[in-house]
Amino acid sequence: MKQLEFAAHSPQRHRHPARAPALTAEARRTMNLRVAAVSDQTKAVVEKSVRVELGARAYDIFLGAGLLSSIGPRCAALPNAHAALVVSDENVAPHYLDSVLASLRCAGLRAESEVLPPGEATKSEPYLFRLYRRAVASGLDRSGLFVALGGGVIGDLAGFAAATFLRGVRYVQIPTTLLAMVDSSVGGKTAIDLPEGKNLVGAFHQPALVIADTDTLRTLPPREFASGMAEVIKYGVIRDAALFEFLESAFPSLSNAGVGALTEIIARCCRIKAEVVQADERESGPRAILNFGHTVGHAIEALAGFDRLRHGEAIAIGMVFAARVSERLRGWPPSDTRRLTALLRRFGLPTEPPEGMGWVDVQRVMAVDKKVGSGRPRFVLGDRIGHVESGCAADDGLLEEVWCHGGRQ
Numbered sequence: 001m002k003q004l005e006f007a008a009h010s011p012q013r014h015r016h017p018a019r020a021p022a023l024t025a026e027a028r029r030t031m032n033l034r035v036a037a038v039s040d041q042t043k044a045v046v047e048k049s050v051r052v053e054l055g056a057r058a059y060d061i062f063l064g065a066g067l068l069s070s071i072g073p074r075c076a077a078l079p080n081a082h083a084a085l086v087v088s089d090e091n092v093a094p095h096y097l098d099s100v101l102a103s104l105r106c107a108g109l110r111a112e113s114e115v116l117p118p119g120e121a122t123k124s125e126p127y128l129f130r131l132y133r134r135a136v137a138s139g140l141d142r143s144g145l146f147v148a149l150g151g152g153v154i155g156d157l158a159g160f161a162a163a164t165f166l167r168g169v170r171y172v173q174i175p176t177t178l179l180a181m182v183d184s185s186v187g188g189k190t191a192i193d194l195p196e197g198k199n200l201v202g203a204f205h206q207p208a209l210v211i212a213d214t215d216t217l218r219t220l221p222p223r224e225f226a227s228g229m230a231e232v233i234k235y236g237v238i239r240d241a242a243l244f245e246f247l248e249s250a251f252p253s254l255s256n257a258g259v260g261a262l263t264e265i266i267a268r269c270c271r272i273k274a275e276v277v278q279a280d281e282r283e284s285g286p287r288a289i290l291n292f293g294h295t296v297g298h299a300i301e302a303l304a305g306f307d308r309l310r311h312g313e314a315i316a317i318g319m320v321f322a323a324r325v326s327e328r329l330r331g332w333p334p335s336d337t338r339r340l341t342a343l344l345r346r347f348g349l350p351t352e353p354p355e356g357m358g359w360v361d362v363q364r365v366m367a368v369d370k371k372v373g374s375g376r377p378r379f380v381l382g383d384r385i386g387h388v389e390s391g392c393a394a395d396d397g398l399l400e401e402v403w404c405h406g407g408r409q
Contacts, residue, residue, distance in 0.1 A: 047062060047063065048062075048063045048264070048267045049063070050270045050271050051274070052206070052274045052277060052278065054277070057188075057206045057281075059207055059210065060209060061185075061211075062074070062209075063181070063263050063267050063270070064212075064214060064263055065214050066213065066215055067212070067213040067215075068099050068100060068174075068211075068213045068216075069103055070103070070211070071103045071147075071172075072105070072109065073103075074211060075104060075109060075147070076107040076108055078170065078209065080143040081109060081143065081145055081170075082108075082109060082110065082144070083109060083110040083111070083138070083145070084104050084109050084110070084111045084144065084147050085113070085134065085140050085147065086104070086112070086113040086114070086147040087113070087114050087131060087146060087148055087150070087158040087161075088113065088115050089118040089153070090118055091118045092118075092149060092151070092176050092216075093113075093115045097149060100147070101113060104147075109145075110139075114130070116130070119153065119307055120153055120306030120307065122153055123156055124193055128161055128192050131157070131161040132161060135165050141166070142169055144169055145169070145170050145171060145172055145208070146158045146159070146162040146171035146172070147171065147174060148171060148172070148173050149176065150177075151175065151176060152177065152179055152183070152184035152185075152311065155173050155180055155185050156190055156191050156202075157190075158171060159171055159173070160202055160203060162190070162205060163202075163203040164203065168205065170207075170208040171205070171207055172209045173185035173186075173210040174210075174211050176213075176216040176219075177217075177220055178217060178220065178224070178232070179227055179231050179311065179312055181212040181269075182235070182266055182273075183231045183269070183273070183290075185212070186273045186274065187277045188277070189202065190202050197368045198298050198301060200368065204281065204283075206281075214263055217262075223348075224310065226312065226313075226348050226349055227310040227312030227313055228312055229347045230293075230347075230349055231269070231315065232247070232265060232269055233319075233340070233344060234292055234293060234315065234319060235268070237292060237319065237340065237385055237386070237388065238289045238290070238292050238382070238386075238388045239272050239386065240268070241384075242386075243268055248343055276289065276290060286390065287390075288378070288380060288390030289380050291390065292319060292322055292380040293315045293316070293320075293321070293322050294315060294380075295369065295378065296317070296322070297311075297314040297315040297316075297319070298318075298365075298369055299365035300317055300318060300354070300362070302365050303354075303357055313350055316344045316349040316350060316351060317352065320337065320340060320341055320352070321403065322380060322382075323341075323382075324337060324406065325394055325398070325399065326383070326388075328398055329392070329394060329398075330389075331383050332383055336384060339385065340385070353403065359404065363396070376393055378393060379393070379394055381394075
């Protein structure tokens with residue numbers, strides 16, 4: 001197996017439709033790493049862990065294959081834990097819910113479940129209140145746990161329910177998508193959406209524990225896996241040029257590396273996020289670098305429709321947009337924009353705005369985004385792959401020009 005070695009942190013335009021382009025043959029070969037990564041031949045992979053040091057709110061992230069069976073004992077080891085409400089969706093539950101419930105019950109916890117429809121529409125007020133009522137009916141008290149078994153939607157929703165039920169109870173994240181493993185399950189951001197925008201009602205509420213079983217990626221559709229890769233690539237752009245270079249050079253053949261390589265990549269992303277969150281838990285400054293590509297990306301996602309574009313697809317477009325703005329304002333090399341665009345396209349991710357989506361509409365949605373400061377949207381911009389800064393303002397005329405004309409000066 002190819003050994004991953006990450007160095008210390010170093011610092012032609014084509015229109016695509018709103019739906020992600022069909023995967024190329026190369027992209028499909030690359031997606032095969034998902035199958036290789038969870039093959040039975042790699043079950044002996046060493047478990048990895050990452051500690052998020054936040055004082056009394058510190059917690060561990062455990063990563064590796066075959067970890068679902070350990071959920072019960074790990075949850076039972078939390079102080080005074082005796083009951084759990086497992087929240088999942090109709091796509092994930094048939095594969096893993098029974099195993100999770102059995103593990104919790106065998107460890108002595110009273111465990112019940114609530115299964116919700118899949119998709120971003122579930123991250124909304126009706127389903128939040130459905131969880132509240134289910135928690136009351138199951139007798140969950142302040143020593144109980146919400147357990148989020150699924151992707152980012154379930155993690156965000158269950159986390160916000162935990163943050164607000166009985167003025168706050170603990171929750172455990174069990175991410176089953178690549179995007180959730182490297183991003184949304186770590187850091188304590190919880191939220192629901194409003195019709196006006198994404199994640200507009202939420203709270204910072206750290207999980208008590210994160211358990212990422214890479215075996216669950218075997219049931220993840222290729223498009224969802226590619227969406228998660230957008231966030232993996234983002235970590236290379238914002239903080240780790242060596243990771244970005246590794247993805248460029250080795251990822252087409254990474255399927256031969258097996259689960260050890262995939263687990264190390266996920267762990268690397270989690271370490272970067274842990275470091276950033278530890279320095280700025282509530283996003284008052286440095287943590288905002290994690291939003292690279294998200295200022296425009298969230299607007300694209302909302303305008304296109306959450307079920308039309310996946311989160312990672314919208315963020316991929318947003319990252320290329322941010323790179324082009326960085327060329328104008330921060331001296332970002334055009335060659336780095338080309339590298340970023342090429343790597344995203346390798347996974348079948350879109351890199352251009354959807355046809356017919358105008359800048360005026362994007363501006364309107366951005367105006368209610370959380371990343372607005374002093375009435376203006378704030379961007380994460382960089383001077384090279386591996387080094388970015390948050391809180392950057394840009395002239396409206398320049399932003400519109402980049403949106404309309406892309407990389408053409």
